[in-house]
Amino acid sequence: MPASKVADLLRQLQKTHHLSLEEYELILSNRTKEDEELAKNLAKDCTEEYYGNGVYTRGLIEFTNYCKNGCHYCGIQRENQEVERYRLTKEEILDCCREGHQLGFRTFVLQGGEDPYFTDERIVEIVKAIKEEFPDCAVTLSIGEKSKESYEKYFQAGADRYLLRHETADEAHYQKLHPKELSFQNRMRCLQDLKDIGFQVGCGFMVGSPGQSSKSLAKDLYFIQEFKPDMCGIGPFIPQHSTIFAKEKQGSLEDTLFLLSMLRLIQPNLLIPATTALGTIDKRGRELGILAGANVLMPNLSPTAVRKKYLLYDNKICTGDEAAQCRACLSRRMESVGAKLLVDRGDAKKAKEARYEKA
Numbered sequence: 001m002p003a004s005k006v007a008d009l010l011r012q013l014q015k016t017h018h019l020s021l022e023e024y025e026l027i028l029s030n031r032t033k034e035d036e037e038l039a040k041n042l043a044k045d046c047t048e049e050y051y052g053n054g055v056y057t058r059g060l061i062e063f064t065n066y067c068k069n070g071c072h073y074c075g076i077q078r079e080n081q082e083v084e085r086y087r088l089t090k091e092e093i094l095d096c097c098r099e100g101h102q103l104g105f106r107t108f109v110l111q112g113g114e115d116p117y118f119t120d121e122r123i124v125e126i127v128k129a130i131k132e133e134f135p136d137c138a139v140t141l142s143i144g145e146k147s148k149e150s151y152e153k154y155f156q157a158g159a160d161r162y163l164l165r166h167e168t169a170d171e172a173h174y175q176k177l178h179p180k181e182l183s184f185q186n187r188m189r190c191l192q193d194l195k196d197i198g199f200q201v202g203c204g205f206m207v208g209s210p211g212q213s214s215k216s217l218a219k220d221l222y223f224i225q226e227f228k229p230d231m232c233g234i235g236p237f238i239p240q241h242s243t244i245f246a247k248e249k250q251g252s253l254e255d256t257l258f259l260l261s262m263l264r265l266i267q268p269n270l271l272i273p274a275t276t277a278l279g280t281i282d283k284r285g286r287e288l289g290i291l292a293g294a295n296v297l298m299p300n301l302s303p304t305a306v307r308k309k310y311l312l313y314d315n316k317i318c319t320g321d322e323a324a325q326c327r328a329c330l331s332r333r334m335e336s337v338g339a340k341l342l343v344d345r346g347d348a349k350k351a352k353e354a355r356y357e358k359a
Ligand code: SF4
Pocket: 067, 068, 069, 070, 071, 074, 075, 076, 077, 078, 112, 113, 114, 144
C-alpha cells in the first residue's frame, strides 16, 4: 500500500476526529517511522491549541491494596500471597491531601483495589471530608466496578471524577486478561452509568498486553472516539513476576507514544496522562509522553511507607520519593521539554474555552 495513505488518514483524523474501525486498523498495521513523527507533530499542535504548554497534575493516593478480584495482569490481585496488604485511615488520607495541597495539587485521586472493607458509607465519608476541607479541589475515585446506586452515592457526596480503565475494547481479549467472573459487559455498563450520572469519566487501556492485536487496539481507538471520555490513560503492559503473565513481553515505548498521539488527534481536549508505567520502561518516558500529546501527570502522594506495597507491575518508579521531591523532579523534567506544571483542578477544556483563550 502507498506510504502516504497512513499520512492522509492521520491528517484526516486531525481535521474530522473520526475514522472507521478499518481505518484505525490500517494505520496501526502499516505505519512507518515517518508516520509516527507526523502523528506526534499533529498531536502537538492539538495539545497546544487546547492546553498550551501547561501540564495538569493529580495527586495519587493509593489508599488500599486489598482487592477481591483476580485480574491476570495485576500484581495486587487477590491470590498474590507476596503482597503485604494495607489500608489507609481517613485521617491518613486527609494528611496526604494536606501535604498535596501545600505542594500545589488541586485534584486528589483515591485509588485502590476493590476492597469490601471500604463500603459505600466509608467512601462517602472520606469524599465528604476531603471536599469540606479542600473545596477548591476535585476528587477522583478509582475503585473499580460498582452498582449504579453506589456510583450515585459517591457523586452526591461530591466526587467529581471517576477513573475506570476499560483495559481493552475487544471482548475476547478482555476475557483473556480477566477471570471468568469479570465481564466486559459489566465494565462497559459501569462506564456508561458513570457518564449518565454526570461524572467526568476516565477510561484507558494497556498497550502490548498479552494477546493484543492491531485489531483489538483499533477497537480501543474506535471506542474512545465513540464514548468520548474526559480522560484516557494508557500505559505499556509491564509483566509482574508473580502473575501468570510473568514471562510475557512488555509493551513498547514506540507503540505507547504513537497511541498517545492518536488519542490526542481523536479528541483534542482529552485529558491524557503520561503514566508512571511509561516512566518505568524508559527514563524519559513521561517527557516523551508529553511531547507525544499527553498533558497530565499523576505523581504519588501516598505515604512512602506503603508505596512499595502497591506494585501493580515490576520495577515501578518513584516508590521511595517524598511527595515534595516528586513534584520538584517532575517540574524539572517538564521544563526540559518546554512544558510547565500548573496549579489547577485541571478540568477538560471545552472547544469554546480553547478558542476564547487564543483570541
Ligand atoms: S486490576 Fe484492579 S480490580 Fe483487578 S486485581 Fe488489580 S486492583 Fe483488583
